Amino acid sequence: MAPSTPATMKLLYFDFPVRAEAVRLALHAGGVAFEDKRITMAEWPALKAGTPRGQIPTLTLPDGTVLTESLAILRYAGASGSPRLYPADPLAAVRVDEAVDILNDVLGALTKTFGKPVDVQKKMGEELLAADGAAGKAFAWVEATLAQRNSLYIVGDSMTIAECMLKTVADWVTVDLAGGAFASALAAYPAVVKIVALTSSVAAIKKYEAGRKNAVKTSTKASTKVSAKADASTTSDSTASKARRTSVVHETVGRVKGRLFAACFRPSVESQ
Ligand SMILES: N[C@@H](CCC(=O)N[C@@H](CS)C(=O)NCC(=O)O)C(=O)O
Known part of the structure; x- marks a missing residue:
């Protein structure tokens, strides 16, 4: 070894x-x-x-x-893992892949907001969340998908990596983007809010988020508002974890300024 x-x-x-x-x-x-x-x-x-x-x-x-x-x-x-979060069945797996790819497009669009001033992020966020924007289209797709199915999940009857991606994207939009300016952006997407709350309530995720490194308790009204839309049994946990994540990301952005964007998209800028 x-x-x-x-x-x-x-x-x-x-x-x-x-x-x-x-x-x-x-x-x-x-x-x-x-x-x-x-x-x-x-x-x-x-x-x-x-x-x-x-x-x-x-x-x-x-x-x-x-x-x-x-x-x-x-x-x-x-x-x-166990439970398995990526289906063994090829058809179910490709459905999960579809969802992950749709959400990854949103993640890609969100990374372009890194290091930008808040007012620029706000403008970019509005475009992203418009009906024809990457986030608007993806969230509407989740709503439509859930409306057709008698399930709490995007694919099948249990959590998959699609929910992990959705939570990552939704948290970024509601907590971090433009300093919380889009905290209520998911109000039009109740299925998305429910899935995020459900995912946040998974015991191991709750534990991870509660003990996340560099966690600083900085509550924002914004995160509370969004979480209030979530399932009542998970609202307070979701609120707490969102508040912690706000601090982590904002602190990081504050520390490295525009270099955060460079690290994810234009590595050459780092060395200039
Ligand atoms: N397609 C790759 C992209 C990975 C990527 O862009 N990584 C960035 C951080 S987000 C990176 O390593 N940047 C530093 C560098 O390229 O030197 C993936 O999804 O893993």
Whole structure:
């Protein structure tokens, strides 16, 4: 066994949600032991060359195998846990893939708001949430999908990685985008609100969010408003975790300013 081989899986990423959060949620919900290795921007240049494709997230398996690409890692995470969060049935799996890809488009659009002044983020958010914007279309799709099915979940009758992606995207929109300016943006999407609350109420996710590193208690009216729409049994937990996440992301954005955007989309800018 090589000295660097981890005893459990190791997820390597920056100390913010973006392309690793759905993986973290899936691993926690599936009861998979893993090291949630979060690095700083300052640490990244020295580590970059040691990653297979010069980008993170990566997931290193106990035998030293290194996986790349957040969505591939997400599917692997979903298939590795118990309960399983990625269906073995190919048709169900492709339905999950569809949902994840739709939501990943929103994530991609959201990353472009990184490091932008709040007023610019607000304008971008309005466009994203318009009926023909990436988020507006995706949330409407979730509503329509749930309306056709007698289930609380996007695919099948239990949680999948699609819910992990939806929570990642919805939290970003309602908590982080433009400093909480879109806290009520999900009011028109009750199924989305319900799914996010349900996902947040999973015991392992609740525990993870309560103990998240760098958690700073900074409540916002915004997060309370959104959570109030959620299922009554999960509202307070959801509120608490959203408030913590607000602090983590805002603190990170504050610390690295525009470099956060650079890290996710224009790595060359980092070295300029
Ligand atoms: N398609 C890749 C994109 C990964 C990616 O863009 N990673 C960024 C962070 S969000 C990164 O590693 N940036 C640093 C760099 O490229 O040097 C995935 O989904 O995993």
